[in-house]
Amino acid sequence: MAEAHARAHGRGTQQEEQCAPGEAWTRVKSRLRGELGEDVYASWFRGVEIDNVAAGVIHLTVATRFLRNWLRTHYYDAVLRQARGEWPEADRVEFTVRQPHFTVEPPKENPVMRQASPHVVADRTALPMPLRTGYDGFEGSPLDPRLTFNSFVVGNTNKLAHAAAKQVALSSANPQSPFNPLFVHGNVGLGKTHLLHAMAWEVTRQKPEAEVLYLTAERFMSGFVQALRARDALAFKEKLRNIDILLIDDMEFLQGPTIQQEFCHTLNSLIDGGRQVVVAADRAPTHLDKLDMRMRSRLGGGLVAEIKAMDYDLRHKILEKRAAEACAETDGLEVSDTVLAFLAERLTESGRELEGAVHRLRASYQLTDEPVTIAVAEQIVRDLMRGAEPRRVRIDDILRTVSKHYGVNRGDLLSGRRNRSIVRPRQIGMYLAKLLTSRSLPEIGRRFGNRDHTTVLHAIRKIEQLMSDDTQLREEIELLKRLLRD
Template sequence: MGSAAHQTFPGADSPKEEPLVKVGKEEWDRVKKRLRTELGEDVYSSWFAGVDLEDEQNGLIILSVSTRFLKSWIQSHYGELLMALWREECEQVRRIDLYVRGAVRPKPVQNKPQAQAANAAGKEGGFTRHQSSMSMGQDHDHLGGSPLDPRLTFDTFVIGQSNTLAHAAAKQVAMAQPGQPVSFNPLFLHASVGLGKTHLLQAIAWEAKKSNSTAKVLYLTAERFMYSFVQALKSQSALDFKDTLRDIDILLIDDLQFLQGKSIQQEFCHTLNSLIDGARQVVVAADRPPVELESLDERVRSRLAGGLVSELQPLEKELRRSILADRASQASRRDPNLAIPELVLDHVAGIIRSNGRDLDGAFNRLMAHNQLTGAPISIEMAEQALKDLIRSKEPRRIRIEDIQRVVSKHYNVSRSDLLSSRRTRTIVRPRQIAMYLAKMLTPRSLPEIGRRFGGRDHTTVLHAVRKIEELASSDNTLQQEIEMLKRNISD
């Protein structure tokens, strides 16, 4: 994408007939104040201090920055937040165009027909699309989908031991042709943040449309699903909304853990049943497996668990290294003079252990320091640039739910078993270990831990802690198991 290309951030629905409200410097000042409050002074100063408001017309906000790097960073990391803050100041804002000062400035929308055409092309679009992706993007937007990023394809997904099964299942779903039996329905992907769930869902959307241009493919976040449903109710078009959803060939729902509201969950359940019964493909992603989505109706959880449930595991070091090597290869193609030593990639892969987003952030930060200061990329520079990203020095806060999930998986029992009153040995020992780890790894009190384990008394938790301490003092195998569980929980 050349410097003259401009950014269209996620927008709202199609233009309405009411007159647009003029926005300008006062609104921009309030947006900047909110950005400073939400991001902190350091982050704001790094990325937004040099952003200027150039113009506004017909709901189009035109902002400018000094470098292509700033533009790219704001696009990829703060686009949705920026759009949301502008919409809070003036709901008629539909697009935000970002360009580099000194480059060719994008022309403002001049009249309503042009505004409608621009909005139709950019509606809900997260990034400037490649020409080959345009028809897919416009078709997807017409259906009311959430933003699709053309970079999130199978070609750019780096495969490793932790995500092989999820990738293979997603690829098979995307490549299925009309008339073929549906293999995994629904396909349910779950993982912590930044491990590739959204990448795989969007990759399915792009690949499925490429494989079958007539297929109706729709990617929605749970938040977008809820918004669309509420809007349909308000406009008395709920039947049309339902008919549209149930005519989709592949429905992809992201961040299902955020789906709230009894009526919305009921509608999702009806849609899910209708699509699956009609041999239409459903793919869902969430931050935990169906059984642990306790805010969802039990019927929804049961139906989701009836397909293929696949977890994307934390990124092993080899995969983190491969991801960084892939980013370095892309950067070197853009700038043949760029030198990124292999030892630096090894070092970053070793110290950034949390997720893929932090890896991308770390790599982008190295590029920023190199481009803005001219300093060569070295281990010393990496340590200075990434000091606030190194999680090993600042362990993340561990939740009791994390402990229960890891212990359940390790001992092949369900989380509901840990919380139940069952007293079989295969459940009692994992339950005691989970309580012990909750006491060791979290600041929670004994009564609070007891409540989180099925409403047990604090004396039960104390007994479990003392029991595991006693056993571990004389059982080296149990000691090693507990240490391994601690590492898995903290990863």
């Protein structure tokens, strides 16, 4: 009886493990965050996913080979130890690189056929043609089928605007939207147009019969001027006032008192009638000096969401997603996380700049068949880089950069701790100090925790020896050198 109960209990335990490995893995990651610290967790574990647990093996998936190798080398023991808190019988962990997965979900249109280059996967599904929104014979600006919510990368600097845009799109059937008008503002290339296109696609998908009109300010002005010339301005205004959702891009370019007055009337009519209005501009409504006070007040009366400059994490996520898409479309193309980290550190202006860098890397590979290394990446995107002359490297810069890259505290680098996870970054820091500064070995030793010059010499020789056999280490150090010099 007891044995039967034990067997039943064992089966129940196995079923629970099989049913909810994701929940158990979430608890494991929470414990890893507590053990390793927020910086290390954010750098290496946030994107690690669990596949399954079978025969004592915990199968985890990661986005890149670089990340797989790094976790195997540096955090295998920590992962296995914490995972055994959920799966006591586990005896090992397997890290594998998952296949890139991404989708585009605009409404279906006729696919565009094109000849694939030798490096392009032949059976890739082509994107539909751009769609023009319109209503009652009035033609709007074209919608890009790539610009959907699925392809928008969310980070700390754009999450409010993204959440608001998605809420508006999902509430398209509700005549009393809580965010009307929705005003999105931010500098060029941060994703305003992407969100407007994504909203138009989503509303069309949710409610195919909805009357959706997406216009640039220039297109609105052009349409109104043509209507005036044709003495059809009244019909023009009535058409606009009967649509379900109006999306206006580049509002800062709306000029002329007559056009502004008519747009203000249209805006009031739509909002008062329960129709949704979304506006994007490069600055907040109160700073649009060319608009009259009434319009600025009405535009600021709903939700105003700013998209701020991208931080490093968001830039890296965008590059990672675009590189995964490029690699999935291009046979043999590989872009290492080291290259992505280098680009994310140096390209800071806009998402278009990041996407342009990935397009160039892909084109270079297709034309030359050369692997994408940091040297190749730097040469290709040199004109996108900001800053001219290389700056003078200081040991403080090296300590800060190495600490950030390897997720260790500066105090640990200077301490007497002998953990491998600290010794190796410390040795790399000493090697870089000798290579990039004019400091003597004794001076370097003093700056790295009052160490003897023989310790510094040993570290330099050790790193040189490892670099001769380890391609990944050579790439890492090349990345650090460029980050420090630029």
